[in-house]
Amino acid sequence: MNTRMRRAAVAVAATAMAVSLAACGSAKESGDKAKDSGGGKKGDELxxxxxxxxxxxxxxxxxxxxxxxxxxxxxxxxxxxxxxxxxxxxxxxxxxxxxxxxxxxxxxxxxxxxxxxxxxxxxxxxxxxxxxxxxxxxxxxxxxxxxxxxDNEEVGRVQGKALLDALGANAKAGQIVMMNGAITDPNAKLFKQGAKSVLEGKVNIGKEYDTKEWKPENANANMEAAISALGKDKIVGVYSANDGMAGGIITALKAAGLAKLPPVTGQDAELAGVQRIVAGEQFMSVYKxxxxxxxxxxxxxxxxxxxxxxxxxxxxxxxxxxxxxxxxxxxPVVSLTKDNIKDTVLKDGVYTIDEICTAKYKAACDAAGLKK
Known part of the structure; x- marks a missing residue:
């Protein structure tokens, strides 16, 4: 190869290398930008x-x-x-x-x-x-x-309003117990704020608890302590932040031998909670x-x-x-009571009549008009 041809080949190779490097740099830069912007992910294979x-x-x-x-x-x-x-x-x-x-x-x-x-x-x-x-x-x-x-404050407001509705003229005839959720859950604070915005000044809060870990057994122990401190006949209602705790609370109230259970709130529309509502043991839940x-x-x-x-x-x-x-x-959330079970958890397919109305609850379901 003569000198002129050798120089031409070197020039072409250098140009090709420069283009290649530039392209690599551009691709890298583009990739970095895609990565920075959250792009570059797989399509649907996530x-x-x-x-x-x-x-x-x-x-x-x-x-x-x-x-x-x-x-x-x-x-x-x-x-x-x-x-x-x-x-x-x-x-x-x-x-x-x-x-x-x-x-x-x-x-x-x-x-x-x-x-x-x-x-x-x-x-x-x-x-x-x-x-x-x-x-x-x-x-x-x-x-x-x-x-x-x-809307977690709204959850508390819905619970508080339902409790006031259930108490009616008896709102200040005795004392209520507030069974709030776990302090590690930021929602529990919002539930409490919402409930208190409705309840304060309209009821007498005799005892209030922040229940450890949302556990029914802890709510049960707290309720036993509240009954001992206040007297079973002085408790006119219970604010319970969720259905699991409501179960523990109602167990304690039954064990205390109350002639009639006071209204108890709840949240989550758990099956056991819905069944207690049908049976008249729990007043309401919040259907989310x-x-x-x-x-x-x-x-x-x-x-x-x-x-x-x-x-x-x-x-x-x-x-x-x-x-x-x-x-x-x-x-948004909905206040769930015996009156709207058909229009909420049944209509949305959360539960079936057969799941709610087991043999234990059949008579209560019939009385509530919950039939196939």
Whole structure:
């Protein structure tokens, strides 16, 4: 090869190398930008982590988990994998589960925190690993990307109003007991605030408890203490933050030998709670349509995993103690009493007549007009 031809070949090779390097640099830069903006994820072949807090309350395993899984499957043409774990009310275990999800390289994480403060470190570790986090049902601390729940102060207001309606003219004839939820659950504080905004000044609050871990047995022990302190005949009503605790409370009231049970509130429309309402042992529950909440969590998770914006889903924003302006979906709630069982949990297919009206409750169901 002569000198001129050699120089031409070198020039062509150099140009090709420069173009190649530029293209590589451009691709890398484009990839980095996609990564920074949350893009570059797989299409529908996503791996979505789901962490739920406990299995004492029926809703998590019976409703939330299958509803979220179903919606994610619909949104991803059945191609997404949901990796599930339940912390069984242990905040330390839940933080370990977050680390496992990070190791498994999930694309997004849905977390219902056992303890909203304790989970903050896990949320930060997930974010540092490039994994967006959706706070489900409870407003977790740390750098969360989205949040969905019910209007929790409204839950308390609905409970408080129902209790006042049940008490009527007897609202100040004696004392009520307030059985609030766990202090580790930020929702419990909101339930209490909402209830007190309705009840204060209109009832006499004889005893008030923040019940450890939402456990029925703890509510039962607290109620026994309240009965001992106030006298069984002085208690005209009980504010119970959820149905599980209402069961423990009613057991204590029955054991005390009351001639007539005072009205007791609840929340979650658990099957046992609905049956107690039919039987006249529990006055009300708060029915929270789980499907819209689960759908919102699934939609936000899928969009975040794909690097898409949440504007079309999250129409409002909330502030947590650590993060401002979190995109949020809040779902409305319904006061469930004997009068609207047909129009709520039966109409929505949460339960069937056969599930509610077992042999033990058949007579009460007949009296309430709950028949096939």
């Amino acid at each position: 791996k979505i982590g789901l962490l739920l807090p406990e299995n004492q309350t029926a809703r998590y395993e019976k409703f939330d988990k299958p509803l979220i899984e179903k919606k994610i499957s619909e949104l991803t043409n059945g191609k997404a994998e949901v990796v599930y774990a339940n912390a069984k009310q242990d905040a330390t275990v839940q933080n370990q589960q977050v680390d496992t999800m990070i190791t498994n390289k999930v694309d997004v994480l849905i977390v219902d925190a056992v303890d909203s403060k304790a989970i903050a470190g896990g949320v930060k570790r997930a974010k540092d690993a490039g994994i967006p986090v959706v706070a489900f049902d409870r407003l977790a601390e740390g750098p969360i990307d989205a949040y969905t729940s019910f 349509p789980y499907a819209p909440e689960a759908a919102a969590a699934a939609e936000m998770a899928v969009k975040l995993a794909k690097g898409e914006k949440l504007d079309a889903i999250a129409k409002s924003k909330v502030d947590s103690p650590t993060t401002k302006g979190v995109p949020t979906v809040l779902v």
